[in-house]
Amino acid sequence: MTDTRIEEIRARADAATPGHWGTSYDGKGNYTIEAQPRLIPGQGIVNEGAVATLAGEHGDGQTYSNARFAAHAREDVLFLLGRIAQLNTAVDRAHGLATRLNEFAESALRIDDRELYAAIAKDLRDRLNATAAPATLATDIHTHFSFSYANYLVLPRTLLQSMPIEWQTKFVALLEEFNTAFEHVTQAEAYDVQTGAEVIVSEMGFDLLEEAGIKQDWYAGENPPEGLDEAALNEWKNEHEVDAPTYYDKDGREMDPNERVFVADGPDPVPHYNRGRTRVEPRMGGAL
Secondary structure, three states, X not given: OOHHHHHHHHHHHHHOOOOOEEEEEOOOOOEEEXXXXXXXXXXXXXXXXXXEEEOOOOOOXXXXXXHHHHHHHHHHHHHHHHHHHHHHHHHHHHHHHHHHHHHHHHHOOOHHHHHHHHHHHHHHHHHHHHHHHHHHOOOOHHHHHOOOOOOOOOOXXXXXXXXXXXXXXXXXXXXXXXXXXXXXXXXXXXXXXXXXXXXXXXXXXXXXXXXXXXXXXXXXXOOOOOOOOHHHHHHHHHHHOOOOOEEEXXXXXXXXXOOEEEEEOOOOOOOOOHHHOOOOOOOHHHOX
């Protein structure tokens, strides 16, 4: 696991509702994950609000297991991050020990001692490198996509042809292997790629909502009576307006306020490949 991934996980954990989480069951198959549930004498069980609800059916063991997993993740993730930090500290100390052994080897008077210290240092470093190597390798595809809902991976041709030729050779070989493996699968002849951005529905302004064909209902499905003058209409709206609207897409489907929708924007910021001529200098290894 790379340092970047760990930082991303920690950022998500820090942004989540704080405190321990628990679950409550409504007797109908639905489990609610609650923030900081606790028993207060004379009041019963109280909490700091719902985090999420998992819908299932009564007796559905999988929904129960999912709810427990999600509720415990609040503390389990922090525990694992702390454990990773401890292990990283131990690895750093081991690297420091290997360095000291090399220093001992250089200053040792006897050849046998020098060779022994150098051999121990090399063995220790080899073991540390072998342990760390898998963390730098790519993970499975699903994990690579993380929490994205993307169904496709788009790679700009200009950037691909800008990579070192050795990298391109390996990449093309993998593409050929991939294409051969799925020759039997019917696929679309072409795709139309559009530049844009994902925007959370509840954060979209009026213009973006209109452009996306999303409608807001601020009155819980009710409509004002016909024939009201402006003053009466405003009074009706003030009386019936809810705290947050319900969103509906262009097909009338109710949308989650936290749902992400695609909004097209301007031209592609990556230059055209220009028949293989365009190059963008890569920063290998993520160097700045």
